Structure formats: structure tokens, C-alpha cells
Amino acid sequence: MSDEVIGLLQQLIRNACVNDGTPASGQEIRSVETLADYLGVGPQVVEPAPGRASAVWxxxxxxxxxxxxxxxxxxxxxxxxxxGWSRDPFGGxxxxxxxxxxxxxxxxxxxAAMACVFKPYLRGDRPPLPGDLVYxxxxxxxxxxxxxxxxxxxERWDLVAxxxxxxxxxxxxxQGADGPVYPVATGEKGPYWTRLEVRGTPRHGSLPYGADNAAVTLAKAIADVAQAPTPVVITPEWERLCGELGLPPEFSDPEGVDAAIETLDDPMVAAYAHAVTHLTVSPNVIEAGVKANIVADRAEAQIDIRALPGQDRGTVDAFLRKAMGETADRVEIHPVADHPANSSPIDTPLWEAVVSSLEDHTGSRHAVPVxxxxxxxxxxxxxxxVVAYGVGLYDDRMPFGEFLAAFHGNDERVSVESVRLTTSFLAGVVDHWARVCR
Ligand SMILES: [Zn+2]
Structure with a gap:
């Protein structure tokens, strides 16, 4: 199974199903074919646009x-x-x-790991579970x-229920106070993408004195928004993680958390700690003006805003207006996407299966929801x-901070041992699931 999973992972990487957001990109049909070959059984394919195939077994x-x-x-x-890459990103x-x-x-x-775990059930090499098993x-x-x-x-709940x-x-x-702590993704922040727009008055760029320049107004608004302190939420998950990691109490104190985060050495760990305790605001696209000799009469920014449980569009707009101060009167705020944070409970049989497989593989039951x-x-x-978790196992060659940096970053890679561990761990979860599901 272990060599199979590595070969499959390499092939999925080589398929290069790069999704740049345009409907013609992705072409995931290539990986559907790879997986169908590997599993040896044809799936139900759903292809809402040419080449954009998903497959269900x-x-x-x-x-x-x-x-x-x-x-x-x-x-x-x-x-x-x-x-930014030192190797071919699609070479596998x-x-x-x-x-x-x-x-x-x-x-x-x-x-890849999930396909390997699923295959023996699909092929009848392992007895069926009490409930359906779907890949x-x-x-x-x-x-x-x-x-x-x-x-x-x-549209197709009949297939993916x-x-x-x-x-x-x-x-x-x-690294926790008493040994390793294993994070399980049980929830996620909600995106509240927002567009800011400013209108000015065009005139010749050689006469800037007193001009109403949309680029300048927006630049000030963006700088204010990016620097202002954002609202804090201490979630039960964060409080529990802090306890498991033995972090000082300031980390779960809304008044002390900002200073506490500054004491963290790893910049990616600090960014994570900040993001799971704050509304985050990242202005990532700025466009203004049309030509160097015309005062900009229009400027717009796209801001990636992410909310914690309890924060919503009202929280976001109130924050933006306060941060921009007087400039707010000049800025139109346009919601682009409003999705609240969501999470799953952990008093479930799936959590029990996860913790049991973790114990088989590491001797520890220290799983924490994150x-x-x-x-x-x-x-x-x-x-x-649906109760949904994200979990796997890595060896010690992929520290938490490095993992976060590789995510959508340069030189993304995973150790062979980590892929093997994850495959065996997930197989164990399904094994335990067969006993505890009810
Ligand atoms: Zn992903």
C-alpha cells in the first residue's frame, strides 16, 4: 500500500490540475481518470463544465x-x-x-491516501462497513x-449524501506541555471578501494641488484598515489548544493576546495564532487610475477578510468604518462574499475513531480540535x-510553521514517511469507525 500511495500522489501532482479561477482551468478530468485506473472501478462522474469533473464511488x-x-x-x-521553486512544481x-x-x-x-484506504472496500478485499463508505x-x-x-x-445530493x-x-x-498534540481541523473561519471603492475627480496630472485623487484617498483608507487592531474572539477551541500547549493565560485573554502573540518566535505560528483569535483583514488587490498624467478619478481595493464565530457582516462593516475614520465618508463598501464561520462538534463517533487510530499510531490520545x-x-x-474533520499524521520533518508556509507557497513538499503515516492512520480511522459508528 505504501508504494502505491506515493506513486498515486506523484501522478496526481503531474496531472497539474491547476485551478486559476477561470472555468476552463483545472481540467480535473485527468485526475478522475488516474483515480479510476488506480481503483479499477468506474465512478459516477459529474462534469458541470467541460473537463471540470468530480467522481464518486x-x-x-x-x-x-x-x-x-x-x-x-x-x-x-x-x-x-x-x-520561487527549486524543483519542477509539477514533476512529482x-x-x-x-x-x-x-x-x-x-x-x-x-x-491519494484516501484512495488507498478506500480501495480494499471497493474491491471487496475488506468486508463492507455497517453504513455506506464513499470516496x-x-x-x-x-x-x-x-x-x-x-x-x-x-444539485447532486443523491450522489454525495x-x-x-x-x-x-x-x-x-x-509540541505540547506533555508531549505532542495532534490538531484536528473541526472548523473554519468565514470569508467576508469586500471591495472598497473611491471616486475622485479627473484633471491634468500636472496640477495636483487641491485635487480630488481617488488613489490617494484609497491608499490612506487601506493603510488605516491594515494597521487598525481588529476585533478579538477567543473560541473554546483556541482556549483548549492553549491549555494543551501550556501557553501562558494571556494567550486566551482578549486583552492580553496581542502582546502574547508578539512573544512567538516562529512567524507562521504567530500568524496562525493571530488569525484564529482575530478578524483578519488583508488588502490584496489595489487598482486605480488610467494614465500617469491624469489625476485618478477611480480606485478600488479587494480585501480578504476572515471572520470567527460570532462575527458577521455587521462586525466587518463597523470595523472598516471605524478604522477609516473620516475617510470612511469617501469610501463605498461592497460585500463580495459573506460566509459565516462553521464548525463540527467533537462528541461524535468519528472523533472517537480518530482518537483511537491516533492512539494505535502514536500511543497518544491528545487530539485537539482546531x-x-x-x-x-x-x-x-x-x-x-454533516460532521466534518480534517486530519492526518506527519513525521517530524514537517514542523507546523513550515507546513503553513508551504501551503499555497513555494517548494511545497511532503515527506514520504508522512504520506505513509497518514494512509495507515486513516485506514485505522475507518477500521475503528466500523466498530463505533451508530
Ligand atoms: Zn485544499
Whole structure:
């Protein structure tokens, strides 16, 4: 099984299903074919746009009343900046014990591991579970899922219906007060993407004195928004993680958390700690003006805003207006996407199966629920009441901070041992699931 999973991961990377957000990109049909070849059984294919294929395989359970478990992996990946890579991002190279390539940790490692775990059930080499077991290879996760999970949940629930779901993302372990702590992604922040727009008055660029320059007004608004302190929420998940990690109490104190985060050495760990305790605001696209000799009469910015539980559009707009101060009168705020944060409970049989497999593999039952800062396809299923987790296992060659940096970053890679561990761990979860599901 272990060599199979590595070969499959390499092939999924080489398929280069790069999703740049345009409907013609992705072409996940290539990875559907790879997976169908590997599994040896044809899937139900759903292809809402040419080449944008998702594939479902379902193994019926023995008890129609038992809950259905789905394993879901996306097959698309985000684009790369070639200059930042020291290897071919779509070569799937195996070197120094790592598989290199775009998607190695997001999330082709899991997509491949789940296929390997699923195959013996599909082929009848393992007895069926009480409930159905489903494997879904899904397109378009990296562009909000409209041609993938969003479409399937809305239009083809008959194919993807489930009660429990394992999907992304698998975090590496953290060093806790009494040994390693294993994060399980049980929830995610909600995107509240926002467009800011400013209108000015055009005139000749040689006469700037007293001009109404939209670029200048927007630049001030953006700088104010990016520097202002954002609202804090201390979630139960964060409080529990702080306890497990033995962090000082300031980390879970709304008044002390900002100063506490400054004491963290690893910049990516600090960014994570900040993101799971704050509304985050990242102005990522700014456009203004038309020509160097015309005072800019229009400027706009796209801001990636992410909310915690309890924060909504009202929180976002109030924050923006306060941060911009007097400039706010000049700025139109346009909501682009409003999605609340979501999460799954942990008093479930799937959590029990996860912890039991963790104990088999590590001797520890120290699983902790954590919040993802990014959005995943899990949200479509949670909206339908499905319990969804993201979990895997890594060796110690992928520390937490490095993992976060590789995510959509340069030189994305995963150790061979981590992929093997994750495969064995997930197989164990399904094994335990067969005993505890009810
Ligand atoms: Zn992903």
C-alpha cells in the first residue's frame, strides 16, 4: 500500500490540475481518470463544465440505518510562481525522502491516501462497513467549489449524501506541555471578501494641488484598515489548544493576546495564532487610475477578510468604518462574499475513531480540535448537518510553521514517511469507525 500511495500522489501532482479561477482551468478530468485506473472501478462522474469533473464511488453498507462516512479529497491545486521553486512544481520528484510538487500538502497527499484506504472496500478485499463508505474526488475546491462540492451538494445530493466526512486539512503535530498534540481541523473561519471603492475627480496630472485623487484617498483608507487592531474572539477551541500547549493565560485573554502573540518566535505560528483569535483583514488587490498624467478619478481595493464565530457582516462593516475614520465618508463598501464561520462538534463517533487510530499510531490520545484559517469544501457539507474533520499524521520533518508556509507557497513538499503515516492512520480511522459508528 505504501508504494502505491506515493506513486498515486506523484501522478496526481503531474496531472497539474491547476485551478486559476477561470472555468476552463483545472481540467480535473485527468485526475478522475488516474483515480479510476488506480481503483479499477468506474465512478459516477459529474462534469458541470467541460473537463471540470468530480467522481464518486460508493460502497453500500450492511445496515441501511447506519451512518455514511465519506472520504473527500480535492484534485485541483493553486497556481505556482515558477521563480520561487527549486524543483519542477509539477514533476512529482522524489528526493531526499520528500515528494515535491504543488498539492503535496494541499491536499493531494490526502486525496491519494484516501484512495488507498478506500480501495480494499471497493474491491471487496475488506468486508463492507455497517453504513455506506464513499470516496469523492472533487474538482474546483481552490476557486470556491461552484464547479465541485458546491454543485454536488446543491444539485447532486443523491450522489454525495453522507453523515460524516473526512477531508482537509491535515495539520502536523504541535509540541505540547506533555508531549505532542495532534490538531484536528473541526472548523473554519468565514470569508467576508469586500471591495472598497473611491471616486475622485479627473484633471491634468500636472496640477495636483487641491485635487480630488481617488488613489490617494484609497491608499490612506487601506493603510488605516491594515494597521487598525481588529476585533478579538477567543473560541473554546483556541482556549483548549492553549491549555494543551501550556501557553501562558494571556494567550486566551482578549486583552492580553496581542502582546502574547508578539512573544512567538516562529512567524507562521504567530500568524496562525493571530488569525484564529482575530478578524483578519488583508488588502490584496489595489487598482486605480488610467494614465500617469491624469489625476485618478477611480480606485478600488479587494480585501480578504476572515471572520470567527460570532462575527458577521455587521462586525466587518463597523470595523472598516471605524478604522477609516473620516475617510470612511469617501469610501463605498461592497460585500463580495459573506460566509459565516462553521464548525463540527467533537462528541461524535468519528472523533472517537480518530482518537483511537491516533492512539494505535502514536500511543497518544491528545487530539485537539482546531480552527482552519482558510475555507474548504467542508462548509458545504456542514451546512447540511454533516460532521466534518480534517486530519492526518506527519513525521517530524514537517514542523507546523513550515507546513503553513508551504501551503499555497513555494517548494511545497511532503515527506514520504508522512504520506505513509497518514494512509495507515486513516485506514485505522475507518477500521475503528466500523466498530463505533451508530
Ligand atoms: Zn485544499
Amino acid at each position: 460508493r460502497v453500500p453498507g450492511t445496515d441501511p440505518k447506519a451512518p455514511t462516512l465519506m472520504l473527500m479529497g480535492h484534485t485541483d491545486v493553486v497556481p505556482v510562481d515558477l521563480e 520528484d522524489l528526493s531526499d525522502g520528500f515528494v515535491w510538487g504543488r498539492g503535496a500538502v494541499d491536499m493531494l497527499n490526502l486525496t 469523492l474526488a472533487v474538482a474546483d475546491e481552490e476557486a470556491a467549489g461552484g464547479l465541485g462540492a458546491g454543485h454536488l451538494v446543491d 453522507c453523515d460524516y466526512l473526512l477531508t482537509e486539512i491535515a495539520f502536523p503535530a504541535l 480552527t482552519m484559517t482558510a475555507t474548504t469544501d467542508a462548509r458545504f457539507f456542514r451546512r447540511r448537518g
